[in-house]
Amino acid sequence: MYPDLFKGLGLKTKDLSNYDAPLVGFNGRMVTPDGQILLPVNTEGKEVMVNFIVVSSFSPYMAIRGRPWNHAMRVVPSTLHVKVNFYNDHDVTVEPPKGKGTDSAKDLIKVSILPYENRCFYIGTSMKYKDRVNILLLLVQNLEIFAWSPYYVPGVDPEFITHKLNVDPMFPPKKQKLRRSAKQYVEVMKQEVERLKLAGVIKEVYFPKWLSNTMVVKKKNGKWRVCVDFTDLN
Structure with a gap:
């Protein structure tokens, strides 16, 4: 069991x-539960x-169920089909995957939300x-509950999500030397920083105890993405 589920259950x-x-x-890597x-x-x-073993490590999953649960439930997991087969007294029932999987909708209809240009829903x-x-x-x-951009979510509680850098605390952090950016990138960086x-x-x-330079990368849609160079932290 990972921290998100552990905290979500109020444990x-x-x-x-x-x-x-x-x-x-x-x-x-070795982890101490x-x-x-x-x-x-x-x-x-x-x-x-x-019996859940609790570990304080990052994972895209909430928990991983092992063989004891599979045997007790008489299920057959299939990583190929992203499904779990449940045996009952008459037949076999199939639990569809949660989220993306083989049954995800492929053909979608784009529904624009007027008068906004960049807001839309996709319906299967x-x-x-x-x-x-x-x-x-x-x-x-319920349009007001959606965040249409990361900039619409100010002040996210660190208890909900926190980004941490996987660095060794035994080594002192480094300050990278300033790298001058081309003029076409400077304005992009300023706008992103202000937002x-x-x-x-x-x-x-x-x-600052450590300092990393920013980089500008062009996305597929022609817009710019501002990134941080974390290759030399400590």
Whole structure:
């Protein structure tokens, strides 16, 4: 179990029991677990007690279910089809993948939101017409909850998401020497910095411990992306 799910369930460190054995991640690095916790997992009405090992590491997943849960639920996972097969007394039922997978909609209809030029929704053509209309009505009635750009999300709580650099704290940080940018990039950088400052994503510091130069990269749509050079942090 990873931190997002652990915090989302409202669990605390005091709820964990000891787990001394280290784990080896997919990248080959050794990770020391924070502990373990026994929780009920309910799937289609069948509840199984699962022992989760909690680790404070970044992962795109919330948790990884292992063989004990698979055996208890009598399921057959398929990484090729991105599905899980459930055996019952009469037949085999299939759980579709969560998010992107083989059943994701391929043919989409673009629905523009007037009078905005850059705001739109994409609806799958495989949906029934009535369902499409109902979903669009729901989306249009709740336009204010959508963030159409990162600049529309000022002051994100660090408890929700935090970007960290994977650097060794045993080595002192470095300050890169200033690299002069071409004139065509300078204005792009200034605009991006101002937008990020207004959104509360970055702030100005006068005595930095480390300093990295920015780079400008052209995107496929012809616009510019401002990046930070993290190749020489410490």
